[in-house]
Amino acid sequence: MSAQANAETANHHGPGTGTLEHVCVVHALKPDRGIGVTAIDKRAVPGPVKVGKIGLYADVQADRVHHGGFDQAVYAYSEAEAQRWALELVREIPAGYFGENLRVSSRATTDAIVGERWRIGRDVVVEVTLPRTPCSTFARHVREDDWVARFTERGDVGCYLRVVRVGKIRAGDSIEVVSRPAHGVSVRDVFTGPTPGQAQAMLDEQAATGVPLPEKILAKLRQLGFAE
Template sequence: MKVLTVNIGAIRPTEDSSAGVTGIDKRPVDGPVLVSDPGVKGEGGSGLAGDGIGDLRNHGGSDQAVYAFAREDLDGWERELGHPLANGAFGENLTTGGVDVNGALIGERWRIGPRLLLEVTSARIPCRTFAAQLGQRGWVRRFTQEAAPGAYLRVLRPGEIRAGDAVEVVHRPAHRVTVAVAFRAATTERTLLPEVLAAGEALHPELLESARAYAARAGDRNAERPA
């Protein structure tokens, strides 16, 4: 399991984001890249030095510091779409090889390179900026139906990484909440929300709040039913 490329993007104007700018166009870079905690969402952007985040309201911050996507899944989309997809084409910071990104557990920890330690927090939710980047009509629905979204990770210990670094899973929680399950709970299968609570505080705070609220409402409805 390894990082095939480390990808960063420059901020550019766009009409496809409410922020008016985007950094989704990521390209592989040579040499080591420092990865560190960018700070709270809305203020901090990407965890990768030199990587631009346009819409700070919806992207970036500590719990979405790094986005990883598997080369194997890019290859599948290449066949589906009928044209090449370069590493970074989905806006991912890390294009991985041999890593089951969508099967990773929320709270799973990856050591990359000599020091960097990351923790899986959530799945990527597609947006219209992503659709515009791909130039595909109906892309958000299509990507959502596939339910192989790639993973967001937070930085537990900063460090430098580069292409070719090994990815070592150093911790796997006891629950069964994968990135794919968390994605379905957040999008097409809201009834899964109570199940993702098993991931606890490792879960992205926004999804954790949604899951708690859903479970509370479900509990209230059950309490109101006659015995």
């Protein structure tokens, strides 16, 4: 049995489940002096929403280089992380306010393992790929001083997802981890900078399974001198 198959068998029930609390799509494009327009203003929507390979139907990726494409098709943020910000900022952080497509509970996003796969509802399967990197557009949207630095320091950045199997999702769907790589490197680890041991573990698993790491992670490993 392959390492990936072992992980799927071992983790089918092991890592626990979560709940999709809200599904969010763009409410309106906002003018932004940095990039022209931004699709960061997302709001929760009722009913089933189709999920395709490049994201949710009725959603928009205004900047597919930095916030879109297959490896960043969907952005998830946890309710617990949002509530920590709500307490600090002394205001509500409604679903979609951070530009997320999925607001989830009882499911780690920043501490999810890179490459782990979630089944959402009956049909949709997504794969954890990358951390969110805060930018000046995000700061202007939130309207907080030094937001990029504060968000970076906290490190609760959420995770991007690649769509493995398309289908429909809706608020209230269960989220089940159906596979998890053995390397154990989290989205938070990638965001803060992996150790040499973590970098090597990811590269070793890539070589063993033939499943490529997201190109942005490989570029970061090359930048840090861990990969050619």
